[in-house]
Amino acid sequence: MKKIVIVGGGAGGLELATKLGNKLGRKGKALITLVDKNRTHLWKPLLHEVAAGSLDHGIDSLSYRAHAKNHFFNFKLAALSDIDRDNKIIKLDKLIDTDGTEILPESELSYDILVMALGSVSNDFNTKGVSDNCIFLDSPQQAKKFHHLMLNKYLQLGVKETNQVSVAIVGAGATGVELSAELYNSLEQVSSYGFEHIDTTDLKVSLVEAGEKILPALPERISGQAHQELLKLGVDVRTKTMVTEATDKGLMTKSGELIEADLIVWAAGIKAPNFLKEIAGLETNRINQLVVKATLQTTLDDTIYAIGDCASCALPNGGFVPPRAQSAHQMASLVAKNIIATLKDKPVTNYKYTDYGSLVSLSNYSTVGSLMGNLTKGSMKVEGRVARLVYVSLYRMHQVALHGYVKTTLMTIVERINRVLRPRLKLH
Numbered sequence: 001m002k003k004i005v006i007v008g009g010g011a012g013g014l015e016l017a018t019k020l021g022n023k024l025g026r027k028g029k030a031l032i033t034l035v036d037k038n039r040t041h042l043w044k045p046l047l048h049e050v051a052a053g054s055l056d057h058g059i060d061s062l063s064y065r066a067h068a069k070n071h072f073f074n075f076k077l078a079a080l081s082d083i084d085r086d087n088k089i090i091k092l093d094k095l096i097d098t099d100g101t102e103i104l105p106e107s108e109l110s111y112d113i114l115v116m117a118l119g120s121v122s123n124d125f126n127t128k129g130v131s132d133n134c135i136f137l138d139s140p141q142q143a144k145k146f147h148h149l150m151l152n153k154y155l156q157l158g159v160k161e162t163n164q165v166s167v168a169i170v171g172a173g174a175t176g177v178e179l180s181a182e183l184y185n186s187l188e189q190v191s192s193y194g195f196e197h198i199d200t201t202d203l204k205v206s207l208v209e210a211g212e213k214i215l216p217a218l219p220e221r222i223s224g225q226a227h228q229e230l231l232k233l234g235v236d237v238r239t240k241t242m243v244t245e246a247t248d249k250g251l252m253t254k255s256g257e258l259i260e261a262d263l264i265v266w267a268a269g270i271k272a273p274n275f276l277k278e279i280a281g282l283e284t285n286r287i288n289q290l291v292v293k294a295t296l297q298t299t300l301d302d303t304i305y306a307i308g309d310c311a312s313c314a315l316p317n318g319g320f321v322p323p324r325a326q327s328a329h330q331m332a333s334l335v336a337k338n339i340i341a342t343l344k345d346k347p348v349t350n351y352k353y354t355d356y357g358s359l360v361s362l363s364n365y366s367t368v369g370s371l372m373g374n375l376t377k378g379s380m381k382v383e384g385r386v387a388r389l390v391y392v393s394l395y396r397m398h399q400v401a402l403h404g405y406v407k408t409t410l411m412t413i414v415e416r417i418n419r420v421l422r423p424r425l426k427l428h
């Protein structure tokens, strides 16, 4: 039986494992194994909500092991460290517990087809002091750490000469913009849980962007609108501001200014994990992404596919497929088809990226963005309730891909019930 190994159970990899498990694993036509370094999955675009405390990672994440059982694939808890292409084996790191003790030694797993779906990490562009003084939103653990530190700062308000909590966010892409708004929303919630002395004037968020405008990938009118919304909330939006160093006091800018901050979040671009740069002699680009052909097979090895943020896939008219959840979702569907075709000795097909537009949620305050459609023959500006509905439906699409329509509907109902039963904010 052919062995299909998928490394990385995120927006793309988990959908792919689920599809292949249901189509091939169920009938014993292939042995599918998903490898991830974490025990649970949380859809990455929700991380800014975990950071702000509006989402409880413990409740909203999914157990890989339970999901694997329900969808006829195996799950292996381990981190990939290398690939031996000659022997078609992947190498897995030792499994280390949180206290540093070794749970399992290094191991290996053989494959006939390998799919790399490891995602990305924040790119600090080697800026001085960033790794020591900034928090990245690359994983639920990091988002939870930020939330914990934020709650500590609220506890200190009014005590220990702390009169204001200041947060600097570097990078005004969707992550930075959404987090800025979410922090004000969570502060409003916090004040109703025993922090009555706190109001929104106690929080200062500085959003720092090197480019001309916030949300650089979106049309001018949408970024302009989001900019105005952030100003209304009280966010100090700094465009054309280049950060040269991060220190324990805040951010130093190219013009020599210090933007003071108690906490700094770095969200200024992505790269694939560093160890991919030289992995198994495969072709990579300057941000460590594996270069793939239009079929999503890596350029030097047809038995290895790459999808999502760790893949560099050229668009026919120039540019590259953007590192977004919708790209990972679409790539997972194509690779599922191509793997099934290969097993039937049929030809593989090319990936065609479809841009459905971009939406940015300014927490409960507003949602803005543009949708691409055949009807409009281009992009159509959307905002308010319609935009919010479409924004939420992106996550629902991911849930439907994992659980099907019936279970997703039930989960939506449970979420509504939880909104009544549980606090609106994670308070610990």
Ligand SMILES: Cc1cc2nc3c(=O)[nH]c(=O)nc-3n(C[C@H](O)[C@H](O)[C@H](O)COP(=O)(O)OP(=O)(O)OC[C@H]3O[C@@H](n4cnc5c(N)ncnc54)[C@H](O)[C@@H]3O)c2cc1C
Pocket (backbone or CB within 6 Å): 007, 008, 009, 010, 011, 012, 013, 035, 036, 037, 038, 041, 043, 044, 045, 046, 047, 048, 078, 079, 080, 081, 117, 118, 119, 120, 137, 138, 174, 175, 273, 307, 308, 309, 310, 323, 324, 325, 326, 327, 328, 359
């Ligand atoms: C705060 C935030 C908000 C975002 N908002 C949006 C949005 O609104 N819309 C949108 O389209 N995109 C958004 N994105 C981008 C989106 O999350 C990514 O493009 C998408 O998750 C990429 O999917 P992926 O499958 O490539 O990787 P991921 O979803 O990141 O999954 C990668 C998986 O690989 C695992 N892994 C990593 N290294 C190893 C290893 N060595 N061994 C084993 N497993 C490993 C990880 O544990 C993880 O489970 C956002 C990102 C962030 C951080």
